[in-house]
Amino acid sequence: MAAFDGSTDYDVTLEIPVSIGGLELPNRLYRAPLLEHAGDDDPVDRLLDELEPCAEAGVGLLMQGATPIRGREGRAAPGMTGFEDPDRVASMSRLTERIDAHGSRIFAQLAHGGLRSMEIWHAGYRRRNPGLRQRVVSKPPLPLRLADRLGILSIDADPLSTDEVYELAADFGRAADRAAAAGYHGVHLAGATMGIFQQFLSPFYNRRDDEFGGALDDRLRFFGVVHEEIRARTDVPLVTKVPAETETPWFVRESIDAEEAIEACRRLAEIGYDAVVPVGSSPFWDHAIIRGEFGSRGFDDRVSRGFEAAFGGPWRRRLVELAARIDAATTPFEAAWNADLCRRVRAVVDVPVLCVGGIRGRPEADRLLGDACSMVGMARPFYAEPRLAARLLAESDATAVCESCNNCVPPQAVGEPGVCRTPAVLKRRGEFEKRGAYEREGGNRRRDSDGPKL
Numbered sequence: 001m002a003a004f005d006g007s008t009d010y011d012v013t014l015e016i017p018v019s020i021g022g023l024e025l026p027n028r029l030y031r032a033p034l035l036e037h038a039g040d041d042d043p044v045d046r047l048l049d050e051l052e053p054c055a056e057a058g059v060g061l062l063m064q065g066a067t068p069i070r071g072r073e074g075r076a077a078p079g080m081t082g083f084e085d086p087d088r089v090a091s092m093s094r095l096t097e098r099i100d101a102h103g104s105r106i107f108a109q110l111a112h113g114g115l116r117s118m119e120i121w122h123a124g125y126r127r128r129n130p131g132l133r134q135r136v137v138s139k140p141p142l143p144l145r146l147a148d149r150l151g152i153l154s155i156d157a158d159p160l161s162t163d164e165v166y167e168l169a170a171d172f173g174r175a176a177d178r179a180a181a182a183g184y185h186g187v188h189l190a191g192a193t194m195g196i197f198q199q200f201l202s203p204f205y206n207r208r209d210d211e212f213g214g215a216l217d218d219r220l221r222f223f224g225v226v227h228e229e230i231r232a233r234t235d236v237p238l239v240t241k242v243p244a245e246t247e248t249p250w251f252v253r254e255s256i257d258a259e260e261a262i263e264a265c266r267r268l269a270e271i272g273y274d275a276v277v278p279v280g281s282s283p284f285w286d287h288a289i290i291r292g293e294f295g296s297r298g299f300d301d302r303v304s305r306g307f308e309a310a311f312g313g314p315w316r317r318r319l320v321e322l323a324a325r326i327d328a329a330t331t332p333f334e335a336a337w338n339a340d341l342c343r344r345v346r347a348v349v350d351v352p353v354l355c356v357g358g359i360r361g362r363p364e365a366d367r368l369l370g371d372a373c374s375m376v377g378m379a380r381p382f383y384a385e386p387r388l389a390a391r392l393l394a395e396s397d398a399t400a401v402c403e404s405c406n407n408c409v410p411p412q413a414v415g416e417p418g419v420c421r422t423p424a425v426l427k428r429r430g431e432f433e434k435r436g437a438y439e440r441e442g443g444n445r446r447r448d449s450d451g452p453k454l
Contacts (some may be wrong), residue, residue: 012370014362015393018060020352021237021274023185026103028369029389030061032356032377033109033188037079037417040088047081047095050386055104057387058440061375062104066111066190069175070168072129076113076195076285078122078310078415083110084171089178096183107186107239108179110172114196115140115205116285120153122413123312133158135168137199138207143251152316162210166225168196173229176236186237187230189223191277194285197223198243201264203254204283220264224271237274239354244341246280247288247331255283262345269349277354277377278341287327290380291337291358292404294328297421298411306414324410333404334358336368343372361399362392383408384420385429387438394440401428 015027031054038046051062067083068075075082083089092108099106112135118125119132126132136157140148148155160168176187191197199205200222206213212221223240230238244261245252256264258280265276282288299307299321307317338357346353355368356377365376381388381400391398407421420426432438 011366013366014369014376016369018352018374020061020186020239023105023237025060025105025375027058027060027393028375029059029365029392030063030354030356030375030377031059031382031389032379033063033065033190034379034382035077035079035412035418036065036081037412037415038081039079040082040085042091043081043088044091044094047092048098051095051106052098052102053386054382054389055099055102055106056440057390057438058393059104059389062099062106063188063377064106064108064184066109066195067175067179069110069112069171072132073119073135074112074114074117074196075125076111076116076118076193077412078118078125079417080111083108083175083178086178089175089182092179092182092184096185100183100185105185107188107237108176108184109188109190110175110179111190112168112172112196113194114199115144115155115157116194120155120157122310123154123316124309126154135160135164137196137205138213141204151312152319159208162212165212165222169222169225169229172226173233176230176238177233180234180236184236186239186274187234188277189226189238189240191223191241192243192279192281193241193289194281194283197240198256198283201243202245202256202283204245204248204252216260216263217267220267223268223273227271227273231272238272239275239277240268240273241277241279242268242345244278244280245283246341247282249282249284252283258341258344261341262348265345265353266348269351273351275352275354275374276345276349277356278345279338279357280341287324287331290406290409291331292328292333292406294325295406295408295410297405297407298409299324303411303414303416306411306416310414328406335360336364336372339368339372342368346372346374358404360402360404362396363399365392366396380404380406380408383418384422384425385432385438387440390438390440391432394437401425401432 134157147153244258245255248255342355352374354375355373381402384402
């Protein structure tokens, strides 16, 4: 497979169109997956409130946040919108039509939490769903078993049999088919953030002795079978995150290093994935995923009861808060922290590479495009500025007002909406609103270009 070398006769910038799996996108900015907390009961209006402003402002691609594929099983956070119900997914056509009308495109992110699922860490969820099976790749690793013995987690894990792995892959295929029928332009697999795809890929979690465990090719097999199941039902573009566990704690002996993640991206492109999103993280659902400051405002008294219900009492809430403080101190914010990994992946694949993580401004985005990646994504900055795309596409020096303070993150563990909670940031957004910086006439329009599509 020949690698795309990124050479071009002119600069690749944010407003230049790009193609993923034959789908043309009007520009190279995407809103990365976030928790919308729309829930299962009539979620479309809530999703429209959060996503349509992004499309109106001109973002090229929206990644709707993780949508569990198996009902109550495998949900990683409260308020997720399940994609196991055909009628619920069909109702999303009102959302996809509105996004399409603005000239933007929308992908559904399909997910299963595995050992990250709420039935393992959320005490209230366990009480409400007492018979829920904890479906995992393998017997949980020792650090998680110790957390169970200390009462931090509640693990009664049920490893998937070989036949059940194939059935889980088929469920991803069925969910993708429902999404395509509802008008989603593509599918994005939740391949990282300690979800079940990362658990299959990571030797820290995957101790299987069947065809889905062992060498890299075997640990990648679940990605391949899911690809086959989706392609048997729909031909919409298929994208996945690919984790490199570069922030692995000292006590973890085996993990996905950068070289193995790069090779995984190359093989996934050969399998037929239409784009990859390489991300550096750890084997856990920790601060390495978001980086930046400790979100102290997100642990205030207003949501403390919710934390106690989620974590099983006041002392556990305080323990989680202390661990989060320590974790934040060891993983400070770093601008475009995945850029080097993306650059190395881009040298060995001929599909678009999407870069997300610590990108905060237009100058930074333009430097990355055509060098490290084909598209740039932002996530938390859209909590602070839903119409951020209008500024980024109109102003060559625009920078997001987001301070990476992470005050938006902790309340999401108890089902609170993802919104900016930092007064100084909201004040700056208000100043831009008064200036009309978020208004954009005409939305996205298709534009012809002889430029590169990768």
